[in-house]
Each structure stands twice: as structure tokens, then as C-alpha cells.
Amino acid sequence: MRIRPRLFNLIPCVIGFFRMSDNNHFDVIVIGSGISGLTCASLFARFFGKRVLVLERHFTAGGFTHSFRRDNRYEWDVGVHYVGEMDPASHYRVLFDAITDGVVKWQSMPEVYDRFVYPDFTFNVRSGMRRFREDLIRKFPEEREAIERYFRDLIATARWYGRLMLARLLPSQLQSLSRLFTAVGRSLGMMTTKDYLERNFVSPQLKAVLVSQWGNAGLPPAKSAFAVHAVIACHYFDGGYYPVGGAKTIAESIVPIIESSAGRLLTRRRVSRILLEKGRAVGVEAVTRARGQEIVERYTADKVVSSVGAYITYDQLVPKEFSLSFRPAVREFPQGTFHICVYLGLRESPEKLGFRGENCWIYGDYDHDAMFSQRGSVTDGKINGCFLSFPSLKNPATAGHTAELITFVDAESFKKWGTQPWGHRGDDYDAMKQRVADALVEFVDERFPGFAQLVDFCEVSTPLSTANFTGHREGCIYGLPGTPEKLAAPWLGTRTPIKNLFLTGSDTAGHGIVGALMGGVLTTLVASRNPLPVLRLLLKAHLRVRHPEKRDVVAEMNV
Incomplete structure (x- = not known):
């Protein structure tokens, strides 16, 4: 699949060409090369013709999607262990194909893709929500009604989480509508996973099985919001997938897209400060090393996107002299x-x-x-x-x-x-x-x-x-923990109080590679002055999953 930009999307390419004489000025600077940052960079370059600079502190691009080798034969991915919803009919597959130009291929895992091993029994999880539900009922027949209700609640709560993420895209003037938009289902989504289990199930073994994948969000049931649990559980209903060639193929496929619009991805650049002028972001300072000496580099841009999390962005990168009323709340928020x-x-x-x-x-x-x-x-x-x-x-x-x-x-x-x-x-x-x-x-x-x-x-x-x-901070993973308090935090979202500065990543959307992917898509939607290309991409993804019979129409859409 090749997505061809329309003529009006080529205009920024021409503008970017004449700006190349200023090698340190870019249309967009992205801090961090994790999947959310790479998603933003790819979309801005591919659909808007923007000249994008991605700055990565590691010597390898990709964030938690990079790979490494030892003895020239052993290779591991540091953060990708399996990804759900990557079958060809999935809307997330459409989005992934868009940001990688269809280069990354996905290998499906076996029918039994997860095994939950306990001292006295093992539960094999088969792909397919119906099979998973039937296997649970077969193992715990006395709780059939509660199990069936659980699956209904998972789907309803995952949809509520999606509405919550969309509500966070609203500008500050319309935030009063957010609570109204997410009122139905809020009490269920905001309770802890443990509270839900205690209210609905009796068997300790069944409760354990239902949350065996809690490591995918990094929080045990007493701490995690039920909405976060629901999103992850639904994500793996149809099994798991793995990128052919390893997770490194993701960054490898996106870098050429960035470079095709005269952009760059630079490693060994630790961003130390976001540059502000009159309350708006105008660039960054980054530290690198050459010949044993630290060198401070300065880059300017029309927009800055931070994919390194709310804590690093607001506590370390935004200058202390810029007043942020919620900065103490960010500092005091529990770590991941x-x-x-x-x-x-x-x-x-x-x-x-x-x-x-x-x-x-x-x-x-x-x-x-x-x-x-x-x-x-x-x-x-x-x-x-x-x-x-x-x-x-x-x-x-x-x-x-x-x-x-x-x-x-x-x-x-x-x-x-x-x-x-x-x-x-x-x-x-x-x-x-x-x-x-x-x-x-x-x-x-x-x-x-x-x-x-x-x-x-x-x-x-x-x-x-x-x-x-x-x-x-101290080497935590998953960003801010997926607690009910995180879902209620008013200072989390793609928009920031600083004009032309935007957040992306798991702190703004969801956990895991697909959560970060969606964070990148939504940030690009908000940060771009012309959201039409991203909206068309989302419509294409919607048609693919909702209406399989319309795939021929989808294939013809000139996004």
C-alpha cells in the first residue's frame, strides 16, 4: 500500500525546500524517538511535507522499540514482546502501515499466545474473545454469569476510555464539555481493577487469571484503573503479533520518510531545555559530546512535540521561570x-x-x-x-x-x-x-x-x-502509572499551556506500542493546522475494521 499525498499537501514541501538554507531551523522538532515521537514525525513529513527534526539521547533510535545484538547472533527487543490488533483488518494496522509506508510486516503468534502459569494449574489463552470466554466458563462454570458480564464491561469501558482520550483533545475553552462527554461509564472506568474483581467474582483463581496480564500496564489490580485494564484486555482478544525482523524495523522504516522531506533524526542528543519566547515554544537546546567535550546545540522550529513524558517535559525541559500552576502536581505524582x-x-x-x-x-x-x-x-x-x-x-x-x-x-x-x-x-x-x-x-x-x-x-x-x-526518573517504564488519578488529572493531554508545544506518548493516550501510536496520531491531529489528512486516515482505519465489505473503497481512497 502506498499513500499518495494530495497536491495541496505538497505546498509545505516547496516551502520547506527554500528553508533548507537554515539547517538548524525545522518546521517541527520532536523530542524522543519512541513510537509516539516517530509517529508524529512520520505523519508530519508524509502528509504535510514538514521538515522534521527528531532528537534522541540514546545512540540507537527507536526508544523502547529498538533492538540490540550480542555475539553477532543473539538479538532481543528491549520493549516489544507482542502487539495486538495487527491483523490486516485492524484499524491499528492501517495506521501502522501509514507511518511505516507498509514496510513493517507482522508475524502472527500461535493460537495459544499467552500461558498463565500458577502453582497448581496453567491456563492457556487462545486468540479470539469467544474462545477466551468459553475457556473461562469451562474452567469456572459456577461464575458463568459474572464472566459474561465481565466481557460486556470490558468492551463498554474500553469504549469509554476512547471517549476520554478524544475529550482531552478539546481546547481549554471547551473542557467543560469533557465531563459531560464521558459521564456514562465513568464510575466503572475510574474504579480500580481490584474493586471490580471483588464486587463481581468469588474464586481467587479466577480473579488471578483475569488480571494475569497486568504487567502489560505495569500496575497490579489494586492500583490500576479498570479502564486501563479493559483497554489492554480487549487489545489482545484476537491474539498477538510480532514485527518480522524485530522492533528495530519500525524506526528503520520511518527514518527514510522523515528524510524524504529534508528532515533528520539525530542520536546522542539529550535535550536539556525547551526554548521559549513570549510564552511560545520556538526550539530546543540539546547536549552532545565530541572529542570528550560537551557541546550545546541550538535548534529552532515552528512547533515542538515532546514524547518524553509529562514529568520530564514540565519539570526538566520547560524553564523554571515559566510559571506552571500544576508543576508541583507533576512532581508529586507517583512514579511508574x-x-x-x-x-x-x-x-x-x-x-x-x-x-x-x-x-x-x-x-x-x-x-x-x-x-x-x-x-x-x-x-x-x-x-x-x-x-x-x-x-x-x-x-x-x-x-x-x-x-x-x-x-x-x-x-x-x-x-x-x-x-x-x-x-x-x-x-x-x-x-x-x-x-x-x-x-x-x-x-x-x-x-x-x-x-x-x-x-x-x-x-x-x-x-x-x-x-x-x-x-x-529513576528508570521507570510506562510513563505515569495508569491509576484512576492519572485519568482524572486535568493537566494531562496533547495541548500544553505553552503555545506551539505539544505532548505525545503514553501519558497522553494509552500504554504499550499501540497506545503510543495513537498518542502520536492524536497529537499530530491537534498540532497540525490542517487536520484533514489525519482525519481521512482515521476514517480509512474505521472503514477497514467496521465495514470489511468496503475494503475495495478503502484501497481506492487517495489519502
Whole structure:
């Protein structure tokens, strides 16, 4: 599929051509090259002909969608483990094809794409909402009515969340309409997931199964908003997908689109300040290094889009002299979740142990909140749960056999090493990482005997690794936590009090790669003076999923 811009969308390209003499001035500057920032950059370049500059502090583009290799054969994705709703009939697939020019291909996971492993039973999740519901009823027949109501509530609440995101696009003068627009379904969406479970279910095992994927949002049921849980649960109803060639193909496909409109993506640029003049954003200052010296670079633009989160944007990048009444609320808002990831190279294919490419959520108890509260003991080698994924079984283009083990931790456990530089944090830090890796491998081996014998290579990342490469506060992931308080925060949205400065990313839309994708789409919709191209793209996506019989019409739409 190739989307051809209309003639009036080529006019900005001509304007951009004559601006190229000023190499440090761009139409749009995007801070951060995660999926939300890349989405904005691609849409601005492709549909509006804008000259876009993307600045990334890491030496690799892509944010949590980048990949890395070791020993020239083992490859892992740091943040993408599976993505829902990427079948050809999905509206999100239409959007992804638009920002990547259809270059990224998607491999479907097996019918059983998730396994929930508990001490006394394993529940296999099959793709298809009907099959998932039937399997739950078969396992817990005494709670049939509650299970059926649960699926109805999931769909209704996910739709309410969508209305909430749209309401946040309204300008400040119309924000009074937002609550009216989201009144129906608000009480259900804003309760915690645990409250919903306690009100509707009896069996501890059933409650545990229903929230086994809570790691996809980074919050256990007592903390997460039911709306956030509903969106993620619905997202995976039709199974999981994985990008062929790994997540790195996303950035690789978008960079040429940016460059086609004379834009650039620069790595090793840590944005230190958003430049303001008379209350409007006019550019940024970025720090890089050359020959051992720090160099401050200055770039100007007509618009600035920050994809690095509300906390970094408002607390660190917007100058302190600019008054923001909600800045204390941003600083005091609870942080997101912290994790350790163990990257494993395997001697043989994990198919030897019966794995087919599915993920495994492995737990030592039914009480997810209790397990989460014990995360401070992980650095002592005490494991009560982990996520197991096999990138090599999902990616047909890979060479070596690989696995990833992820568990959540407490940031407090890492503060004593926080001031030490990356790669030089001492023997005790390395010993701690080895202790955690050994404990996680043993935890998995107890459930799947023979797993430990497959391990050939091991590397461990901690919250300090995340902080070093992303700048996130103490190395948290997922942005601001998806609590009811986040959904009610009036200062979260794509618009900011500063003219020509916009936010995008998980803080403005949803969690995960698709949440960030939608954040980028909605930010571009708001920030562009001519929203027609984005609206046409959204209409095309709507027709694809709602009216399969109209796909021929969709194919002919000259977006």
C-alpha cells in the first residue's frame, strides 16, 4: 500500500525546500524517538511535507522499540514482546502501515499466545474473545454469569476510555464539555481493577487469571484503573503479533520518510531545555559530546512535540521561570513501575521444551498485589513471578535462539549505585545482577525442567540502565502509572499551556506500542493546522475494521 499525498499537501514541501538554507531551523522538532515521537514525525513529513527534526539521547533510535545484538547472533527487543490488533483488518494496522509506508510486516503468534502459569494449574489463552470466554466458563462454570458480564464491561469501558482520550483533545475553552462527554461509564472506568474483581467474582483463581496480564500496564489490580485494564484486555482478544525482523524495523522504516522531506533524526542528543519566547515554544537546546567535550546545540522550529513524558517535559525541559500552576502536581505524582530484564542466548531452540512462541506469565501465588508488594526482595534473589518471552520463536528472520525474563523491582534497591556511571558500577552491582539472573532462571526451570541447561549467554538490565538511556526518573517504564488519578488529572493531554508545544506518548493516550501510536496520531491531529489528512486516515482505519465489505473503497481512497 502506498499513500499518495494530495497536491495541496505538497505546498509545505516547496516551502520547506527554500528553508533548507537554515539547517538548524525545522518546521517541527520532536523530542524522543519512541513510537509516539516517530509517529508524529512520520505523519508530519508524509502528509504535510514538514521538515522534521527528531532528537534522541540514546545512540540507537527507536526508544523502547529498538533492538540490540550480542555475539553477532543473539538479538532481543528491549520493549516489544507482542502487539495486538495487527491483523490486516485492524484499524491499528492501517495506521501502522501509514507511518511505516507498509514496510513493517507482522508475524502472527500461535493460537495459544499467552500461558498463565500458577502453582497448581496453567491456563492457556487462545486468540479470539469467544474462545477466551468459553475457556473461562469451562474452567469456572459456577461464575458463568459474572464472566459474561465481565466481557460486556470490558468492551463498554474500553469504549469509554476512547471517549476520554478524544475529550482531552478539546481546547481549554471547551473542557467543560469533557465531563459531560464521558459521564456514562465513568464510575466503572475510574474504579480500580481490584474493586471490580471483588464486587463481581468469588474464586481467587479466577480473579488471578483475569488480571494475569497486568504487567502489560505495569500496575497490579489494586492500583490500576479498570479502564486501563479493559483497554489492554480487549487489545489482545484476537491474539498477538510480532514485527518480522524485530522492533528495530519500525524506526528503520520511518527514518527514510522523515528524510524524504529534508528532515533528520539525530542520536546522542539529550535535550536539556525547551526554548521559549513570549510564552511560545520556538526550539530546543540539546547536549552532545565530541572529542570528550560537551557541546550545546541550538535548534529552532515552528512547533515542538515532546514524547518524553509529562514529568520530564514540565519539570526538566520547560524553564523554571515559566510559571506552571500544576508543576508541583507533576512532581508529586507517583512514579511508574521499575523492572529488571534478563536477556538470554540459548544453545538450542526452546521448542525442545514444548514452547511454540507463546508468552508465559509465571506466578507463585494468586494474589498479584501481595506479590508486587514483595518486589523489594528481588535483588536478594527472591522471585515470586516473572514474564517469559521468546523473541527468536516470534521472529522468522532471526538467527540465534533467545529468551527474555522480566520481573518488577523497587527503585529503592538501586539507589546506592545511582551516581555511578553506566558500565562501571562496581563488582557488587554485577554480583547483584548475576544473583537475580540465576534466581529467575531457576524460577523458570522449576516449572519447565531443562530450561537452565539451554542458557548459553546472559545479560541483565536494571532501572539504572533504563534511566541512563531514556532519562526517565529513576528508570521507570510506562510513563505515569495508569491509576484512576492519572485519568482524572486535568493537566494531562496533547495541548500544553505553552503555545506551539505539544505532548505525545503514553501519558497522553494509552500504554504499550499501540497506545503510543495513537498518542502520536492524536497529537499530530491537534498540532497540525490542517487536520484533514489525519482525519481521512482515521476514517480509512474505521472503514477497514467496521465495514470489511468496503475494503475495495478503502484501497481506492487517495489519502
